[in-house]
Amino acid sequence: MVRIESWGAAGEVTGSKHILDTGRNRILVDCGMFQGRREEARRKNESFGFDPRSISACLSTHGHLDHCGLYPRLVLEGFDGSIVATPATRDVAGLVMLDAAKVQAQDAEYLRKRQRKDPQPWRTVYEPLYDARDARRALERYVTVSYQRPFAIAPGVEVTLHDAGHILGSATARFTIKREGGRELAVGFTGDLGRKNTPILRDPEPLPPVDWLVCESTYGDRLHEAACDAEERLGQIVRETAERGGRLIIPAFAVGRTQEMIYLLHCLHRDGKIPQVPVFVDSPMAVSATAIFRAHPECFDVETVEEFLDHGESPFAFDRLRYVTQVEDSKRINDLHGPCIIISSSGMAEAGRVLHHLSRGIGEPRNTVLFVGFQGAATLGRKLVDGADEVRIFGEPHRVRARVLSLDCFSAHADYGEIGDWVSQLDRGRLKGVFLVHGEPDAQARLAEHLLKAGVPRVEALVRGVPVVLD
Numbered sequence: 001m002v003r004i005e006s007w008g009a010a011g012e013v014t015g016s017k018h019i020l021d022t023g024r025n026r027i028l029v030d031c032g033m034f035q036g037r038r039e040e041a042r043r044k045n046e047s048f049g050f051d052p053r054s055i056s057a058c059l060s061t062h063g064h065l066d067h068c069g070l071y072p073r074l075v076l077e078g079f080d081g082s083i084v085a086t087p088a089t090r091d092v093a094g095l096v097m098l099d100a101a102k103v104q105a106q107d108a109e110y111l112r113k114r115q116r117k118d119p120q121p122w123r124t125v126y127e128p129l130y131d132a133r134d135a136r137r138a139l140e141r142y143v144t145v146s147y148q149r150p151f152a153i154a155p156g157v158e159v160t161l162h163d164a165g166h167i168l169g170s171a172t173a174r175f176t177i178k179r180e181g182g183r184e185l186a187v188g189f190t191g192d193l194g195r196k197n198t199p200i201l202r203d204p205e206p207l208p209p210v211d212w213l214v215c216e217s218t219y220g221d222r223l224h225e226a227a228c229d230a231e232e233r234l235g236q237i238v239r240e241t242a243e244r245g246g247r248l249i250i251p252a253f254a255v256g257r258t259q260e261m262i263y264l265l266h267c268l269h270r271d272g273k274i275p276q277v278p279v280f281v282d283s284p285m286a287v288s289a290t291a292i293f294r295a296h297p298e299c300f301d302v303e304t305v306e307e308f309l310d311h312g313e314s315p316f317a318f319d320r321l322r323y324v325t326q327v328e329d330s331k332r333i334n335d336l337h338g339p340c341i342i343i344s345s346s347g348m349a350e351a352g353r354v355l356h357h358l359s360r361g362i363g364e365p366r367n368t369v370l371f372v373g374f375q376g377a378a379t380l381g382r383k384l385v386d387g388a389d390e391v392r393i394f395g396e397p398h399r400v401r402a403r404v405l406s407l408d409c410f411s412a413h414a415d416y417g418e419i420g421d422w423v424s425q426l427d428r429g430r431l432k433g434v435f436l437v438h439g440e441p442d443a444q445a446r447l448a449e450h451l452l453k454a455g456v457p458r459v460e461a462l463v464r465g466v467p468v469v470l471d
């Protein structure tokens with residue numbers, strides 16, 4: 001009996017953990033960290049709900065924290081099998097897991113300090129879920145497989161990875177399970193599904209026919225702007241901000257979105273569509289992530305290859321672009337006069353150096369703060385995008401006088417129309433049903449409606465810890 005169990009990102013958009021149980025083997029697809037408020041995150045991250053020693057192998061779809069952030073904990077709790085992923089995902093996941101170890105250590109230190117200063121009996125000082133050594137041990141469990149090469153992940157189970165077009169190295173996975181009587185069951189997992197025409201990355205690749213599909217639903221109730229030309233819009237915002245003599249501050253995820261912004265600014269700069277303003281990538285993690293991008297040209301789309309690589313150029317270097325790693329150099333940006341562009345993490349403005357740039361720049365009407373990614377509930381990014389007049393940064397109140405903009409065209413997730421189109425490429429004669437994960441209930445209801453209308457025979461949302469049987 002083949003079953004699927006979900007232990008994270010069931011009815012929510014973070015902490016992906018799904019088990020494909022073939023009766024003989026249990027394969028964990030993604031082992032993501034739940035991201036959210038500290039107490040809830042701790043509760044959801046410290047216990048898996050299943051025994052890590054029961055897992056035979058893992059499949060890592062991509063290197064986002066909410067998909068790979070708990071592998072170190074899994075290994076710490078006894079998992080000793082392989083984690084299968086593309087080579088680029090292994091590198092991205094390594095960076096992300098090590099960063100997560102650092103962030104947790106800093107958070108624990110902050111909690112300890114606060115408790116020393118102002119002891120509260122109700123307050124818990126959470127120790128990190130894992131440290132850098134654990135992250136490195138998890139990384140040692142990775143086994144890399146190229147796209148489209150079938151790989152025996154467990155006895156009687158093969159997996160083939162296909163480009164998901166979501167972030168560098170991201171993959172959809174198709175498992176084939178040999179059953180008695182020579183029959184074969186094929187189960188697909190979307191991981192996170194990207195979009196067509198994203199800079200650098202290839203379009204999401206269609207998946208060969210499957211019997212069942214586990215599908216993400218982040219934007220199950222949304223349609224992205226139809227004709228959103230990211231390069232055009234970004235160019236316009238750069239020109240407007242420069243004309244006003246202001247700074248353009250772009251909070252961006254270090255992995256993926258930052259490199260897309262660099263790529264687009266490079267194109268605009270090369271074509272003379274923006275003034276010659278300095279561009280700073282101010283985030284040590286973004287600098288490391290860009291090095292990983294450079295190391296994996298096998299993941300680039302044909303445009304990137306033809307426009308840059310074929311001429312011996314890097315998409316990630318041009319003469320006004322500076323990568324900043326040292327804190328002193330980061331502080332020096334503040335002393336500059338005149339317009340500039342600062343790309344800094346974190347993408348939701350919850351932590352990182354971007355907070356320093358925002359605290360200094362948010363009160364200046366000439367400046368623009370441009371959000372280019374999903375903003376989670378209760379984050380500083382969400383408050384700003386929602387039009388807050390005043391926000392707190394490092395505990396201090398700040399009036400919002402800078403122009404705050406948000407560009408939807410940079411979403412790395414397919415909307416319901418795009419998911420529907422992608423699903424419709426599957427062989428409909430074979431597809432028995434779609435299980436939705438990685439989405440809020442409203443988004444899932446809307447996507448289910450859309451897929452059912454498009455002819456998928458059965459669509460339902462997975463519920464945490466409630467297995468479904470695949471026949």
Ligand SMILES: [Zn+2]
Pocket residue numbers: 062064067166192
């Ligand atoms: Zn993702």
